[in-house]
Every structure is written in C-alpha cells, then in structure tokens.
Amino acid sequence: MIVRASLRGLLHHRGRTLLALAGIGVSSALLVDMTMLASGLTHSFAALTRAQGYPVRVTPAGTLPFxxxxxxxxxxxxxxxxxxxxxxxxxxxxxxxxxxxxxxxxxxxxxxxxxxxxxxxxxxxxxxxxxxxxxxxxxxxxxxxxxxxxxxxxxxxxxxxxxxxxxxxxxxxxxxxxxxxxxxxxxxxxxxxxxxxxxxxxxxxxxxxxxxxxxxxxxxxxxxxxxxxxxxxxxxxxxSTRDLTAALDQRLAYFRQLSTILGSISFGVATLLVATIVTIGVRERFGEIATLRAIGVAGHRVQIGIVVEGLALSAGGALLGLPIGLWMARRLDQILLTFPGIPARVSFFVFDGISVALAITLMVGIGALVGVIPGAQALRAPLGSALREEAD
Amino acid sequence: MSRAGRLPDALERGRAASNLADPVEVVIRASGVQKVYGRSSSEEGGVAALRGVDVVVASCEWTAIVGPSGCGKSTLLNVLAGIDAPTAGTVELLGNDLGRLDERARARLRLLRVGFVFQRFHLLPVLTAAENIELPMAEAGVARRDRRQRSRELLDFVGLGGRTDHRPPQLSGGEQQRVAIARAVANQPDVVFADEPTGELDSRTSAQILELFSSLNAHGTTLLTVTHDPEIARRARRVIEMSDGRIVSDGRPAR
Incomplete structure (x- = not known):
C-alpha cells in the first residue's frame, strides 16, 4: 500500500512526472548512444575483418594493412x-x-x-x-x-x-x-x-x-x-583481429573519450533529475511521512516507498530513452558514414546488449538510490516537530 | 449518536481478545516529565515546554487536556504517545517504558496498540478513504480480505459507507476527520490520542466527531484528547488543565 501510494503520487503530479520522464528519457538516450559509440566501431570493425573467414593479416614489416x-x-x-x-x-x-x-x-x-x-x-x-x-x-x-x-x-x-x-x-x-x-x-x-x-x-x-x-x-x-x-x-x-582493433582503438581514442565524457554527463544529468524530483516529492510529503511514522509505519517501509518513486522515474525514463537512443544512433551513424574513407559496412554505434543493459541498470539503480538520502533525512527529522510543521 | 453507526463486531471482538491476553489497568504512567526545546537541553538554555509533569491514565478513561496555546498540551500528548522523547522523566505506555524502547519498537507499539487523530486529519491524499483505513492494517500484516471487510465496517461506523472510493480531497473536513478516526481504530488500539480533533471543524461537524469519540469510549477505548473545545472537555470523564508546562488542575469536568 505504501508502494501504491508512492506510484499514485507520481500520477497525481502528472505534469512534473512527465517532464521528469522526458528529461531522464533524453539523458538515457544519450547514455545508450555513448555506450554504443564507446566500443561500436571496434566491434563493428572486428566483425568486418572476420566477415569472410580471414581474421589474420600479414603486411610489410611495421605497417598496418594499406x-x-x-x-x-x-x-x-x-x-x-x-x-x-x-x-x-x-x-x-x-x-x-x-x-x-x-x-x-x-x-x-x-x-x-x-x-x-x-x-x-x-x-x-x-x-x-x-x-x-x-x-x-x-x-x-x-x-x-x-x-x-x-x-x-x-x-x-x-x-x-x-x-x-x-x-x-x-x-x-x-x-x-x-x-x-x-x-x-x-x-x-x-x-x-x-x-x-x-x-x-x-x-x-x-x-x-x-x-x-x-x-x-x-x-x-x-x-x-x-x-x-x-x-x-x-x-x-x-x-590478429584483436591486434587490428587495438590499433584502431588507439587511433580513435578520441571517440572513446568523447563517449565517456558525454556518457558521464548524461548519467549525471539523469541522476540529478531523479534526485531533484524525488527530493521535491519527499519535501512536499514531509507531513505525510511524519504521519506514517506517527501511526507506526516502520521507517524502512517508508523508505521503500521513496525508493520505489525514484526507481519508477528512472526506469520509466530509461524505457523511454532506449528507443529514442536507438533511433538517434541510426541517424548519427548515417551522418558519420558519409565521411570519406570509412567503410560503409562498419557502424559507429553498435548495440551491445550487455553494455547497454549495464549502463541502464546502473542509471536506474542510482536513480532508485538517490531517494535514500532525502528519505533518510525525512525519517531522521524529529517526529513531533515534523507533525507540528505540517499542522502549521 | 447522530450519524455514527454501531462499532464493528471485529473491533469489539479484537478488544475483548486484547483485554484477555494483556489486561492493562494503567494505560499511561508518566513521572517527572520534562521537555525542553532548543539547542541546549537544559531549561536555562532552551524553551521548556513541560516542567515536570506527573500523570496516570487508567484504562477506558476519556481524558481531555486543556489550557491556553503554548502551555505544552500537544507536547505532553506527543511525549505520552512516544512521538517525542522527554528531556527528563519516564513514560510508561501500555506497560512499556518508552525510554527503553528503540524507535522500531516504539513504532510497532504505536501501530498495533495506539491510534492517532490529528487536527488536520493527515490522510494520504492519493489513497481512497478505504485505503487510508487499510493502511495501518496492511502494515500490521492483516490479510487483504480481512482489512477490506474491516475498512468497510469502519466506514459504516463513521457514517461514510457510501464514500469508500472517495479520496480525501473529495471529502469535506468533517468527513476526512471521520476517516481519520476510522484509521485510528483500524488496528483495534487500546488507546487513541487526539490532538485538537475538532480544531478545523464547524460546530455541527464537531458534534458528530464527538459522538464518534463517545461511542469509542463507551466501547472501552481509552481516549486522550488535547482540545480547546469546551464541548469535548465537558464530555470527557476527566479534564487535565495545563499552564506554562505544568498541570494546574486534574479532575472531573464541570457539567
């Protein structure tokens, strides 16, 4: 019932929730893209090198192919x-x-x-x-x-x-x-x-x-x-293909740096968004939380409700962000592959299920955990004072 | 009783069982209770809200605590209910020394054996009337089917049988307070603490709330009510008058 109340609280503030979901969705989309970009070209190039069953290259000493x-x-x-x-x-x-x-x-x-x-x-x-x-x-x-x-x-x-x-x-x-x-x-x-x-x-x-x-x-x-x-x-x-992709990685280190920086920023923005929304929500429900504590609801149960709120926002935003991210990746790939000298068969953005799932899970997890701090603050507040504050 | 219905059988059965299992003659015993607010816990450095209060409340009593604003009534109620900790002194609630219980145990005691009614109702606005009543039962581990049935019985008891699925914003102040009373007694508590329960209500609605309290008390619920309302003080069996953090009189109300 505590969880139900938390989820209904999100629905109750539809406008705010939708804006938060949109913000988290866009950040998630960027995070998905940066995760795909971080190793996309390497994976794609490795697949291309192996495509015809010839993964090893032998070249004049000290040179890379062509x-x-x-x-x-x-x-x-x-x-x-x-x-x-x-x-x-x-x-x-x-x-x-x-x-x-x-x-x-x-x-x-x-x-x-x-x-x-x-x-x-x-x-x-x-x-x-x-x-x-x-x-x-x-x-x-x-x-x-x-x-x-x-x-x-x-x-x-x-x-x-x-x-x-x-x-x-x-x-x-x-x-x-x-x-x-x-x-x-x-x-x-x-x-x-x-x-x-x-x-x-x-x-x-x-x-x-x-x-x-x-x-x-x-x-x-x-x-x-x-x-x-x-x-x-x-x-x-x-x-070997591994040597070739390592050489490619070295040459395209700036892609990895770019994706790391932008991915970190999107991760941070999403986390801040969830933290802000949950903190505002907790602050608004300070009196409700005090009431729940007063009538005997255990602190950890109240905390679960707050965590679920953060979880719902970050998971909802991530779900929204995934298709947006995939669409953006396709569009960006089309643009980048028009650059001369880049094999049309490679892809800058490769969907690596494990990496994307890891990034999204991390974001959703952090989104859920950011609710713990405002929740703990609300639970630590002296109960009598919190009730009086709500009554005033 | 004008609009209040009969007390639900489940509540009465629960009380009977509770009394058999754990008879409590003295519900509250407070001794030398002091409460000082502020950075310093000493009376010199902070604001003393309670200055050595001794009080004993027996089972089935309806006690009204009255006095001017700022005299320490609500503070005393909170301290006796285990919501606030006293700066000095001891409080025994239902045989439990609150000073020896951790927050988890105090919360459990409040959930299972104590009910609360607040001046501003403090219902969860996103839950329906029935769900607000079910909430403490759900936390106490009452099965869904049982709590649904009991919440409906309690809504009938407080005269809101037709408002099961209404949310607090869709209810009047009086209706919200009746839902809050139903929530307070949902787990069949031994004692109900009420802080200015009619403070936000008009006189007609206040009278209906008083009827509910009378009914609860008549069925054996101990009531401790902080109030400015002379009618509550008149209906209570005992009136404690406070001034400046001290009890200045304690006795039967003037009829």
Missing part, C-alpha cells in the same frame, strides 16, 4: 611459406593499386583496384556473375550503377594517366564477370577487382602483394597462429 605504399616481394614464395604454417587453412593475397577508368579516350576517374586470387579472396561478396578470369574484372555495385553496366559488358582501364595531355596510357579492355559488394568500401565507392597476376603484370609490380589475409583452420587459435606466422616470417608483420 597504411603505406610498401609491398611484400616474392609474394608467391611467401604465400607458400604461409600455407605451410600449421593451422593455416587458406591464404588470400591482395595487391592494391590505382587504375583509371577510360571513357572516350580520356581518363575520367581513378578507381581503387585490387588484385586478388579468385579462388581465395575476402574483399567482396559476389552479388551477380562469377569470379574473374583472365581479362575479366569484378566491379563494385556503385560503379556498375553509375556507368549503367552489368555482367558481360566491357570497360576500359588504364594504368597511368598522362597529366599533361589528360590522356590514359596503357589502357586495356576488360569484360565484367561479376558485380560485387565490396566489404571495405566506403559508401558509394567505385572500385574493381581483377586477378592478382594480371594486376601485377599491368602495374609492373611483379610477384608483389600489399598484404595477405589468412584464414585459420577450424580448430586453430587465432593468437597462437599469429605467433607461428611471426616466427615463420619474421620479416613481415602479422596481426
């Missing part, structure tokens, strides 16, 4: 060496280069081009068509859409551009064997992939790759595999 122009020479031998490392299921070589799209004898646009092994690649998922053979390429969806081309059509690509004349050099025609969803492309990026040997040949980077992606056997431990690869090829750098 972090420099450096390449790995004697790629075929290194590839074979990697295949022989125990626990390696597959090795996918990748050579990154820039080709130019040729249209009407003029090079119109640079395209990021990947040389891949069609039998072992982790860059794209085929949307239609098949893997490329000799003189064939796979194009990204945005490129196919922009040029109005599809499987079976032909495009001309040049290796170099004569800057003075604005004309391409060393152009050749390629048949489109497939259209792919390129996993690491940013939104709308136009790119192509063709067999590694062909790209090595036309770019003059014979037997060179930018990196190897390594797929472990089903029972192989990723970290142990990286150690074995490092031992087998000490002249190269090997990274």
């Amino acid at each position: 972090d420099s122009e450096a390449g790995i020479s004697e790629a075929a031998a290194v590839s074979q060496q990697l295949r022989e490392v125990p626990g390696v299921r597959s090795v996918a070589p990748v050579l990154g280069a820039q080709l130019y799209l040729v249209r009407s004898d003029s090079a119109s646009e640079p395209l990021f081009t990947s040389g891949i092994d069609p039998a072992a690649q982790m860059l794209y998922l085929l949307v239609e068509g098949e893997e490329p053979g000799d003189d064939e390429i796979v194009v990204s969806g945005p490129l196919a859409e922009a040029l109005g081309i599809s499987v079976g059509d032909t495009v001309s690509l040049a290796v170099e551009l004569d800057v003075a004349l604005g004309r391409p050099r060393g152009s050749a025609s390629y048949r489109i064997s497939g259209v792919g969803d390129f996993l690491f492309n940013y939104a709308g990026e136009r790119s192509v992939a063709l067999p590694l040997a062909r790209l090595q040949e036309i770019t003059g980077r014979s037997d060179e790759v930018s990196l190897f992606a390594v797929a472990p056997a089903a029972d192989a431990d990723e970290e142990a595999l990286v150690e074995r690869i490092s031992a087998a090829a000490p002249e190269l750098s090997a990274y």
